[in-house]
Amino acid sequence: MRVFLGITGGSGAPYAARLLSAPAGAGCDVGVCASAAGIQVLATELYGDASLPRDEVLARFTEGAGDAATLYDPTDYGSPYASGSARVGGYVICPSSMATVGTIASGGEANLIHRAANVALKEDRKLVLVPRETPLSTIHLENLLRVRRAGAVVLFAAPGFYHGAERVGQLVDFIVGRCLDQLGVENTLVPEWGVS
Numbered sequence: 001m002r003v004f005l006g007i008t009g010g011s012g013a014p015y016a017a018r019l020l021s022a023p024a025g026a027g028c029d030v031g032v033c034a035s036a037a038g039i040q041v042l043a044t045e046l047y048g049d050a051s052l053p054r055d056e057v058l059a060r061f062t063e064g065a066g067d068a069a070t071l072y073d074p075t076d077y078g079s080p081y082a083s084g085s086a087r088v089g090g091y092v093i094c095p096s097s098m099a100t101v102g103t104i105a106s107g108g109e110a111n112l113i114h115r116a117a118n119v120a121l122k123e124d125r126k127l128v129l130v131p132r133e134t135p136l137s138t139i140h141l142e143n144l145l146r147v148r149r150a151g152a153v154v155l156f157a158a159p160g161f162y163h164g165a166e167r168v169g170q171l172v173d174f175i176v177g178r179c180l181d182q183l184g185v186e187n188t189l190v191p192e193w194g195v196s
């Protein structure tokens with residue numbers, strides 16, 4: 001299964017890292033595209049150095065995924081994710097900045113991430129957006145309603161604590177597992193509540 005992972009400049013880089021490793025481990029081909037702000041957040045939150053160059057950040061980010069990850073530049077409209085003619089199983093944008101949510105809501109396409117999202121919506125394919133912002137303005141809320149009405153799944157980066165998480169990684173897995181469930185990627189990251 002081919003999956004698109006768009007990484008934009010919202011906080012939550014550990015979610016993105018897990019969203020690469022888990023589907024890659026499940027045999028998916030993951031197309032990865034990060035915005036400039038997405039690179040800044042990966043560099044800051046995963047590697048502790050906001051000034052790391054783009055290539056270095058992406059090399060570190062994908063090093064464990066091997067052949068499962070393919071990198072795309074944000075201006076690469078020759079990528080399969082720029083057209084509905086390429087068969088893609090699902091699209092996830094994580095983290096999704098509110099700026100990217102707003103652009104998708106408006107139908108704008110300033111980079112491959114926006115384009116992939118708009119392709120998913122026009123083709124009636126699964127698009128999962130993982131925003132992280134707080135508090136939310138009325139503009140944010142209206143944009144979220146707009147993308148939801150257009151068919152996107154809005155899966156806020158708001159992990160539940162009811163599974164008794166003791167480590168940050170378990171909270172990360174909570175969100176990533178829910179994303180993978182939406183995309184139809186087999187996983188056991190989140191125990192099913194009430195199922196023993």
Ligand SMILES: Cc1cc2nc3c(=O)[nH]c(=O)nc-3n(C[C@H](O)[C@H](O)[C@H](O)COP(=O)(O)O)c2cc1C
Nearest residue numbers: 008009010011035037038040097098099100132133
């Ligand atoms: C370290 C860092 C953390 C940020 N966190 C958020 C966030 O949680 N949510 C958000 O909507 N924007 C956040 N921003 C601001 C966005 O990155 C900014 O709006 C940017 O223009 C988004 O562009 P993009 O959507 O093309 O990645 C953050 C920026 C930085 C540098």
